[in-house]
Amino acid sequence: MFTGLIxxxxxxxxxxxxxxxxxxxxxxxxxxxxxxxxDSIAINGVCLTVIAFDSGSFTVDVTPETFRHTNLSLLxxxxxxxxxxxxxxxxxxxxxxxxxxxxxxxxxxxxxxEENAVYFTVEIANREVMKYIVPRGSITIDGVSLTVVGVDxxxxxxxxxxxxxxxxxxxxxxxxxxxNIESDLLGKYIERLLFYxxxxxxxxxxxxxxxxxxxxxxxxxxxxxNGFL
Numbered sequence: 001m002f003t004g005l006i007x008x009x010x011x012x013x014x015x016x017x018x019x020x021x022x023x024x025x026x027x028x029x030x031x032x033x034x035x036x037x038x039d040s041i042a043i044n045g046v047c048l049t050v051i052a053f054d055s056g057s058f059t060v061d062v063t064p065e066t067f068r069h070t071n072l073s074l075l076x077x078x079x080x081x082x083x084x085x086x087x088x089x090x091x092x093x094x095x096x097x098x099x100x101x102x103x104x105x106x107x108x109x110x111x112x113x114e115e116n117a118v119y120f121t122v123e124i125a126n127r128e129v130m131k132y133i134v135p136r137g138s139i140t141i142d143g144v145s146l147t148v149v150g151v152d153x154x155x156x157x158x159x160x161x162x163x164x165x166x167x168x169x170x171x172x173x174x175x176x177x178x179x180n181i182e183s184d185l186l187g188k189y190i191e192r193l194l195f196y197x198x199x200x201x202x203x204x205x206x207x208x209x210x211x212x213x214x215x216x217x218x219x220x221x222x223x224x225x226n227g228f229l
Contacts, residue, residue: 002042002084004095004138004145006168007031010043012079013057022062022072024048031085032056040086040100044169045143045180046070047086047100070102071178080169082143095145096138102180103129106141108173109155116162120173123155124181130154131191132183140182144168197222 008030016023026043035041035058039050048060067073075081087093104126112119122141124130133139133156137148144164150157165171173179 001087002047002095002098002100002143003087003091003093004084004098004140004143006082006084006144008083009080009167009169010083012075012077012081015075015077020064020067020073022067023059024062024072024075025057025059026081026083027057028083029056031083032058035085042084042086042098042100042143043081044070044072045082045098045100045140045182046072046102066102069104070180071105074178080172082168084143096140097185098140098143098145098182099185100143101182103132103183104181106155106179106181108175108177108179110175111173114159117159118165119149119157119159120170121150121155121157122179122181127154129181129183130156132187134184134187137187138184140180142169142173142179144170193222 008028010026010028012024013027014025024043031041032053032055035050035053037050037053040047041050041058041060042048043060046066048062050058051061052059062072104124106122106124108120109123110119110121120141130151130153133148133151135148135151139146139148139156139158141158146158146160148156149159160170
């Protein structure tokens with residue numbers, strides 16, 4: 001699990017491709033302090049496993065599934081990448097729950113300054129993901145935990161403070177840039193629970209439970225029963 005607080009910007013050293021499989025080597029400093037084989041490190045928001053390392057770099061595999069669903073396939077040697085190690089049990093939870101499982105990619109359509117902030121608007125490739133994106137909710141862009149400030153049918157907006165820009169690769173993103181998007185985990189679990197709840201309703205009604213099989217109303221009782229309250 002990650003928090004969306006970027007620890008370091010690394011530099012892509014080498015990229016090996018064979019079909020849709022990749023091997024990436026990334027130069028880093030700070031996160032190399034305690035790296036071990038098998039560690040999870042998020043690269044631009046994608047959780048990957050360390051398969052080799054030395055004093056100044058580490059190497060990861062990228063599977064075809066990850067190749068197809070993220071923007072890692074667009075990387076070149078010399079590119080900057082956001083890096084975050086998996087959260088330790090002793091760490092502070094300063095962002096939000098980030099799995100490092102990218103839902104879709106997006107394209108920045110606008111970037112505009114407003115006093116001390118910069119507003120980004122991002123159009124997402126898979127519009128099905130829009131149902132998980134809500135105003136004032138959490139979103140991850142290239143591994144960075146951010147707050148949604150606006151939503152429409154196919155895009156969303158975020159407001160980014162100067163510190164976040166300076167410490168991440170978002171500083172260099174411009175309209176047309178590709179980004180990885182991970183929506184908030186909570187909405188996905190609620191949707192899945194409601195899906196199975198609706199499937200079970202006809203059986204409950206047949207047993208005389210009085211449940212309306214066509215109802216999908218979300219109630220406080222349902223959330224409490226399933227551990228959300």
